[in-house]
Amino acid sequence: MYGAPAGLQYSPELQQGPDPVTSTSLSDTAPRTELTVRSLILGVVITLLFTAANVFFGLKAGLTFATSIPAAVISMALLRNFKDSTIQENNIVQTVASSAGTLSSIIFVLPGLVMIGWWTGFPYWESFAICALGGILGVMYSIPLRRALVTNSDLPYPEGVACAEVLKVGSGGDSSTASGVEESRYGLLAVVWGSVVAAAFSLIVATRIFGSNVGAYFRLGGDRGGVTGFDFTLSMALLAVGHLVGLWVGVAMGVGALIAWGWAVPHYSALAATAGPAADLGQATWATYVRFIGAGTIGVAAIWTLAKLVKPVVSGLSSAMAASRIRKAGQAGSLPRQEQDIPIGVVGLISIACFIPIAFLLGHFALGSGLGEHMWKLVIGGLLYVIVMSFLVSAVCGYMAGLIGSSNSPLSGIGILVVIGAALLLVFGIKPLLAPGNEKGLVAFALFVTAVVFAVATIANNNLQDLKTGQLVDATPSKQQWALVVGVLAGAAIIPPILDLLNQAYGFTGAPGAVPGRALAAPQAGLISALAQGVILGNIDWSLIRIGAYIGAGLIVIDIILRRTTKSAHLSPLAVGLGIYLPTSATLMVVVGAVIGWLYDRRAERSAKPESTKQMGVLLASGMIVGEGLIGVAIAAIVAFSGEDFPLGLVGDGFAGPAVWIGGAAFVAAVFVLYRWAERVSAKAAAA
Numbered sequence: 306m307y308g309a310p311a312g313l314q315y316s317p318e319l320q321q322g323p324d325p326v327t328s329t330s331l332s333d334t335a336p337r338t339e340l341t342v343r344s345l346i347l348g349v350v351i352t353l354l355f356t357a358a359n360v361f362f363g364l365k366a367g368l369t370f371a372t373s374i375p376a377a378v379i380s381m382a383l384l385r386n387f388k389d390s391t392i393q394e395n396n397i398v399q400t401v402a403s404s405a406g407t408l409s410s411i412i413f414v415l416p417g418l419v420m421i422g423w424w425t426g427f428p429y430w431e432s433f434a435i436c437a438l439g440g441i442l443g444v445m446y447s448i449p450l451r452r453a454l455v456t457n458s459d460l461p462y463p464e465g466v467a468c469a470e471v472l473k474v475g476s477g478g479d480s481s482t483a484s485g486v487e488e489s490r491y492g493l494l495a496v497v498w499g500s501v502v503a504a505a506f507s508l509i510v511a512t513r514i515f516g517s518n519v520g521a522y523f524r525l526g527g528d529r530g531g532v533t534g535f536d537f538t539l540s541m542a543l544l545a546v547g548h549l550v551g552l553w554v555g556v557a558m559g560v561g562a563l564i565a566w567g568w569a570v571p572h573y574s575a576l577a578a579t580a581g582p583a584a585d586l587g588q589a590t591w592a593t594y595v596r597f598i599g600a601g602t603i604g605v606a607a608i609w610t611l612a613k614l615v616k617p618v619v620s621g622l623s624s625a626m627a628a629s630r631i632r633k634a635g636q637a638g639s640l641p642r643q644e645q646d647i648p649i650g651v652v653g654l655i656s657i658a659c660f661i662p663i664a665f666l667l668g669h670f671a672l673g674s675g676l677g678e679h680m681w682k683l684v685i686g687g688l689l690y691v692i693v694m695s696f697l698v699s700a701v702c703g704y705m706a707g708l709i710g711s712s713n714s715p716l717s718g719i720g721i722l723v724v725i726g727a728a729l730l731l732v733f734g735i736k737p738l739l740a741p742g743n744e745k746g747l748v749a750f751a752l753f754v755t756a757v758v759f760a761v762a763t764i765a766n767n768n769l770q771d772l773k774t775g776q777l778v779d780a781t782p783s784k785q786q787w788a789l790v791v792g793v794l795a796g797a798a799i800i801p802p803i804l805d806l807l808n809q810a811y812g813f814t815g816a817p818g819a820v821p822g823r824a825l826a827a828p829q830a831g832l833i834s835a836l837a838q839g840v841i842l843g844n845i846d847w848s849l850i851r852i853g854a855y856i857g858a859g860l861i862v863i864d865i866i867l868r869r870t871t872k873s874a875h876l877s878p879l880a881v882g883l884g885i886y887l888p889t890s891a892t893l894m895v896v897v898g899a900v901i902g903w904l905y906d907r908r909a910e911r912s913a914k915p916e917s918t919k920q921m922g923v924l925l926a927s928g929m930i931v932g933e934g935l936i937g938v939a940i941a942a943i944v945a946f947s948g949e950d951f952p953l954g955l956v957g958d959g960f961a962g963p964a965v966w967i968g969g970a971a972f973v974a975a976v977f978v979l980y981r982w983a984e985r986v987s988a989k990a991a992a993a
Contacts, residue, residue, distance in 0.1 A: 340784040348401025359409035376402035404792030407767035417834030432801035439760025440793030460707030463549030465773030467927035499928020503541035515968030531571030542933035545926035547898020555899020561884015599886030601853020606878035674746035699765035728840035918987040
């Protein structure tokens with residue numbers, strides 16, 4: 306239907322579902338350990354740690370960690386001490402932790418209310434309700450989408466597949482033959498060595514002995530000419546993501562980066578004709594102009610994606626209704642375990658139960674924002690916007706997560722589209738009825754509605770990835786979906802006090818009373834709040850978003866032609882939009898990883914067991930994500946509690962030059978050795 310990117314070849318077990326040892330040892334009717342009290346408690350405890358680190362690091366650097374794989378590794382290390390522990394129980398732990406961890410992305414919107422001076426802190430119950438109600442809606446919306454985007458789709462889901470591989474290897478794999486024993490043993494070694502090397506590299510980077518950023522910016526034509534450049538991050542996790550998403554998605558992201566830094570940044574920086582450091586001008590131009598072009602491209606690509614999703618979503622809803630009829634007929638036992646979602650009737654009731662308090666929240670906020678005369682219009686319009694837009698962004702975010710992974714899905718781009726839509730509706734529906742000077746209340750209401758929709762988007766962006774993991778490890782969807790609800794509630798409970806604490810300790814850049822140099826940047830929240838103000842106050846540059854939309858439309862045509870005229874080539878408009886919208890520090894290494902993964906798979910085709918050799922590469926990439934993810938969370942926690950930018954630093958700024966060369970050489974050597982090792986052990990396992 307969608308076509309997995311060329312270069313991303315999974316083993317037959319991954320393509321067909323659960324592995325033989327899981328299926329035979331746990332039949333559809335046999336009782337087994339899955340959704341347990343201890344798995345929920347462990348998931349919640351991991352949630353508290355990961356969410357705290359994610360909130361701080363996201364506000365400081367604009368990045369959050371994917372917590373699925375680190376949570377799975379921790380769970381396996383702890384639960385293996387219990388005799389009845391299963392791979393499915395470990396999957397529940399990572400499901401709880403990852404859904405709560407991804408909810409921390411609400412920091413891309415919610416601090417905007419403080420930045421515009423509407424809130425002075427984060428009122429607990431309002432903030433909790435936004436996260437909890439939006440998150441639960443995200444779980445409910447993802448249930449019918451599971452059939453459309455997971456069961457009946459060949460989207461690669463790189464992080465979901467990687468997490469499933471970690472769980473499978475940690476559970477022992479197929480030990481039915483000598484070859485199976487060797488492959489399992491070497492597969493576990495691939496995950497371990499990938500983790501150890503990636504973690505060690507990240508830890509040395511934290512000491513500043515290794516440099517991880519390789520960048521250069523320069524002018525094209527004189528002191529006031531256009532600026533371009535690049536910022537390359539030496540990250541094994543990003544390289545591993547590139548390996549997992551495949552060649553053509555990597556190429557598409559590279560094309561997006563080329564559009565941004567080969568044309569847009571030089572063009573708009575030349576128009577500005579500003580003196581000063583090239584790096585500062587390049588970054589300012591990208592943030593001020595190019596990201597909006599990328600948002601326009603993502604918007605058109607998202608609409609196109611929705612059009613393609615109509616048929617599979619309708620099919621998924623039909624099959625969910627059919628399953629509901631089977632249940633009502635008293636034949637629920639005839640449904641395969643892998644098709645046992647939360648009944649669609651229950652999904653509907655829970656969704657309605659969420660709409661009622663959301664309406665109350667909207668009314669309460671309208672009264673408090675000086676818009677009480679128009680409360681019912683705002684409540685009805687806001688609720689309809691939340692219901693419709695939430696489902697649309699759930700489908701788009703689920704598709705993007707399946708294509709490139711949850712960590713790389715442009716959630717802030719979705720936030721841009723949502724806040725523009727909300728602000729425009731307020732401009733046309735409410736602003737003409739208000740006296741001049743009341744626009745600030747409209748800005749706050751637009752951000753409030755966007756926060757609810759964004760909470761839905763963050764969960765949908767993660768849930769389908771988790772459900773893909775569940776599909777590959779033979780999990781029961783309904784039990785995993787209830788675990789997702791638990792994770793949402795845990796995350797919603799802990800996020801508001803962490804936000805309030807960080808606001809009191811540091812503040813946010815641009816907020817009233819914030820101390821420059823100490824305040825947390827919160828870049829996405831700043832951008833989204835600026836957009837809300839720009840639309841409602843009438844000073845936004847629509848020409849940039851329009852240019853991005855034209856680029857997106859052209860890319861759609863190119864993609865259709867490539868898919869129809871070539872065997873495997875394609876150019877995903879969403880991935881290109883990502884390349885434009887995201888900084889090169891987040892995209893270039895993904896492109897490199899996609900090429901390395903393709904070259905590795907090409908060499909694997911000439912081996913004795915091509916699929917097993919390719920699978921070893923997937924496991925190695927999974928290990929890299931595990932290692933950097935775990936150490937990244939640990940370092941973020943150390944930074945948060947120490948209050949220092951470089952608490953592990955052993956050298957100062959003067960060593961930055963040599964550190965880049967040393968770190969670059971070590972990175973290349975480590976990656977080369979790891980992939981060569983994977984080839985050799987694959988040959989040994991095949992010969993066993």
